[in-house]
Amino acid sequence: MALDYRKCAQEIVDHIGGRENIAQAAHCATRLRLVIKDNSKVQKDYLENVDGVKGMFESNGQLQLIIGTGTVNKVYDEFLAITGMTEATKDDVKAAAAAKQPLWRRLLKPIGDVFVPILPAIVASGLMMGLVEALGKAVSSFSGTDWYAFLDMISNTAFAFLPVIVAISAARVFGGNIFLGAVIGLAMVHTNLLNGWNVGNKEAINAFFHVTDGVIPQWHLFGPILPIRLTGYQGHVIPVIIAVFLMCKIEKWLHKHVPEMLDLFVVPLVTVLSTTLLTFTIIGPIFSTLETWVLSGAEILVGNVFGAAAMGALYPWTVIMGLHHMYNVIEAGMLGSVGLNTWMPIASAANFAQFGACLAVGLKAKNNKTKVVAVPSALSAALGITEPAIFGVNLRFFKPFICAMVGGIAGSFYGALTKIGATAYGVTGIPGYLTIKQPLQYTILLAISGGIAFILTWTLWKEPETGMKKAAQKAKEEEKTDEAAYERGNVVITSSAGDINKPINGKVISYTEIPDETFASGALGEGVGIIPEGETIFAPFDGVISSVAETNHAVGITGPNDQELLIHVGVDTVMMDGDGFTTMVKEGDEVKTGQPLLVFDDEKIKAAGHPDVVVVLLTNSDDYTDFQYGERLK
Amino acid sequence: MKEFKYTITDPVGIHARPAGLLVKEVKKFASRIQIVSKDGKAADGKKLLALMGLGIRQGDEVTVTVEGDDEADAAAAIEKFLKENL
Numbered sequence: 167m168a169l170d171y172r173k174c175a176q177e178i179v180d181h182i183g184g185r186e187n188i189a190q191a192a193h194c195a196t197r198l199r200l201v202i203k204d205n206s207k208v209q210k211d212y213l214e215n216v217d218g219v220k221g222m223f224e225s226n227g228q229l230q231l232i233i234g235t236g237t238v239n240k241v242y243d244e245f246l247a248i249t250g251m252t253e254a255t256k257d258d259v260k261a262a263a264a265a266k267q268p269l270w271r272r273l274l275k276p277i278g279d280v281f282v283p284i285l286p287a288i289v290a291s292g293l294m295m296g297l298v299e300a301l302g303k304a305v306s307s308f309s310g311t312d313w314y315a316f317l318d319m320i321s322n323t324a325f326a327f328l329p330v331i332v333a334i335s336a337a338r339v340f341g342g343n344i345f346l347g348a349v350i351g352l353a354m355v356h357t358n359l360l361n362g363w364n365v366g367n368k369e370a371i372n373a374f375f376h377v378t379d380g381v382i383p384q385w386h387l388f389g390p391i392l393p394i395r396l397t398g399y400q401g402h403v404i405p406v407i408i409a410v411f412l413m414c415k416i417e418k419w420l421h422k423h424v425p426e427m428l429d430l431f432v433v434p435l436v437t438v439l440s441t442t443l444l445t446f447t448i449i450g451p452i453f454s455t456l457e458t459w460v461l462s463g464a465e466i467l468v469g470n471v472f473g474a475a476a477m478g479a480l481y482p483w484t485v486i487m488g489l490h491h492m493y494n495v496i497e498a499g500m501l502g503s504v505g506l507n508t509w510m511p512i513a514s515a516a517n518f519a520q521f522g523a524c525l526a527v528g529l530k531a532k533n534n535k536t537k538v539v540a541v542p543s544a545l546s547a548a549l550g551i552t553e554p555a556i557f558g559v560n561l562r563f564f565k566p567f568i569c570a571m572v573g574g575i576a577g578s579f580y581g582a583l584t585k586i587g588a589t590a591y592g593v594t595g596i597p598g599y600l601t602i603k604q605p606l607q608y609t610i611l612l613a614i615s616g617g618i619a620f621i622l623t624w625t626l627w628k629e630p631e632t633g634m635k636k637a638a639q640k641a642k643e644e645e646k647t648d649e650a651a652y653e654r655g656n657v658v659i660t661s662s663a664g665d666i667n668k669p670i671n672g673k674v675i676s677y678t679e680i681p682d683e684t685f686a687s688g689a690l691g692e693g694v695g696i697i698p699e700g701e702t703i704f705a706p707f708d709g710v711i712s713s714v715a716e717t718n719h720a721v722g723i724t725g726p727n728d729q730e731l732l733i734h735v736g737v738d739t740v741m742m743d744g745d746g747f748t749t750m751v752k753e754g755d756e757v758k759t760g761q762p763l764l765v766f767d768d769e770k771i772k773a774a775g776h777p778d779v780v781v782v783l784l785t786n787s788d789d790y791t792d793f794q795y796g797e798r799l800k
Numbered sequence: 801m802k803e804f805k806y807t808i809t810d811p812v813g814i815h816a817r818p819a820g821l822l823v824k825e826v827k828k829f830a831s832r833i834q835i836v837s838k839d840g841k842a843a844d845g846k847k848l849l850a851l852m853g854l855g856i857r858q859g860d861e862v863t864v865t866v867e868g869d870d871e872a873d874a875a876a877a878i879e880k881f882l883k884e885n886l
Contacts, residue, residue: 691848715855720852740815785847785848785849786847
């Protein structure tokens with residue numbers, strides 16, 4: 167029995183809280199995708215039983231109803247008619263869903279996206295650094311050897327040049343040129359600048375700048391305002407992400423507004439110059455001011471037990487800001503004045519709490535991807551290097567981070583109460599035993615902070631719903647099998663030479679609307695563009711493959727009546743040099759209607775910054791007088 | 801018949817966009833115009849797909865042959881076009 171589209175759409179509208187409760191609606195090959203204002207008004211149980219709805223799940227802030235190929239568009243049309251809404255693209259829906267997430271989540275997301283790909287580099291360094299530093303402290307003769315010097319250099323490479331790695335990853339996430347991103351990162355740790363780790367070290371400053379007053383020199387590019395302090399950003403993360411984010415915005419804006427001919431002269435130059443100016447004159451001073459505040463604040467706080475407890479909570483935030491490298495100054499000061507480093511127990515409590523929280527995530531997570539990241543990150547944190555655990559795991563899920571703060575508070579409080587301290591500085595966590603004066607109390611401190619963080623995380627943190635994920639994944643796979651979803655029969659071009667079927671599902675636009683001058687001008691022939699909902703191109707008629715681009719992003723087919731059709735995936739995708747494209751045919755192959763010709767990776771095209779519109783042009787359209795284009799049901 | 805050689809300097813070779821422009825230029829003339837790649841494959845200059853099928857990249861040398869009533873004008877115009885666009 168045929169489905170009553172109108173009834174199906176009406177029932178859906180009635181049980182999601184009516185028109186007022188819908189922010190946006192779109193559909194893909196199989197699903198109706200809705201952004202709902204108030205989820206509590208959605209009657210999920212009822213919806214699943216609506217005739218025509220095969221399943222439903224929530225994902226990325228969208229309510230998705232699986233309706234099926236060939237039906238979903240008809241239900242969608244009725245849906246629009248009932249609600250009086252206008253058609254939204256999938257991207258609109260995604261954007262609306264993203265905007266619906268709370269602000270802190272939207273701010274945290276890019277940090278996670280930037281950090282996850284670079285974790286291997288910093289986990290390796292973190293573990294090695296922890297071990298090498300511990301060995302150096304444990305066996306004092308070892309710290310003088312060439313082996314120590316070598317291992318020390320290798321292990322701190324990823325941290326010393328962290329801004330470069332972060333910048334490259336961030337450029338990728340924000341859609342800029344990764345090499346320009348690398349330049350920004352490199353500028354921030356340029357060898358002409360004082361190593362950021364030495365900011366509080368007067369001797370190092372004197373030696374580096376050949377001065378005697380221990381003051382870091384400044385550049386005055388704009389007279390008295392906005393001086394640049396000659397300091398690098400070693401170990402920093404947030405200023406780098408902000409800088410690269412700015413860079414990508416500037417770069418994209420310039421690409422849009424600079425004539426193509428001048429693009430290569432103007433865009434990279436202006437992008438790098440304006441980004442570095444903004445970074446060094448504005449972002450830099452904000453962070454160096456913060457550094458000073460944090461430093462003097464920390465010195466006041468550690469004076470009493472409650473202050474110390476507060477510091478235990480604030481400590482990981484200063485790691486996020488990259489300000490924790492300054493604390494050596496406080497520790498050295500303590501050793502100089504009273505001979506006991508009471509800062510170290512606070513840092514240890516905070517760091518070991520990150521270990522506890524991260525370990526809990528690692529043990530509790532069922533998702534293997536999370537597990538393999540969390541366990542080694544936890545180990546690194548136990549050795550005192552917490553960046554992998556914080557950025558890669560705890561901060562990303564956020565709740566573990568809060569749990570670790572609580573653990574840090576308790577541990578620091580205990581440490582200050584018992585007045586324990588270390589005789590040196592530089593190590594925390596397990597290696598901290600090498601310098602601590604009261605190993606027993608130190609053990610209790612670690613147990614308190616790590617234990618509380620672990621237990622809290624274990625009980626409070628829930629892995630993002632796997633059930634939903636499965637449903638989402640299943641639906642995605644369903645969408646992947648484009649072949650099943652491919653709507654054979656819809657025609658996009660007609661002429662006396664024969665009909666040309668739609669080679670891929672998606673919204674059909676006129677060639678004049680294709681975002682590319684050459685295609686839109688008709689210089690290559692007339693036809694259509696298709697905003698793809700799928701990643702496979704199917705032969706639109708029986709014919710012979712007359713050309714396959716060497717970069718696999720375009721094919722030409724000649725039909726029995728000499729129709730010469732060009733199918734070109736995306737705009738400017740020749741630049742991708744074949745990455746993300748695979749063709750299943752070669753020149754001279756005979757193909758039948760509906761045979762798959764080419765698959766492409768839509769995400770890669772978007773990531774490379776190109777429009778993904780599939781261009782379908784009859785290159786010899788002017789040979790036909792009765793040529794017509796536009797989607798039409800056969 | 802007229803014939804000349806030209807080495808492609810456009811970074812993407814004779815691909816969709818430049819190929820389309822070339823076809824447009826070639827179609828202005830009545831002469832039969834062929835583009836021959838260095839491995840001897842020939843394509844009708846009025847057929848976009850055939851041209852693209854040659855797979856000509858940057859640095860490749862092509863031979864252009866022009867035959868017909870307006871061959872002198874056509875050869876000159878196409879050589880000029882190639883120099884300016886490809």
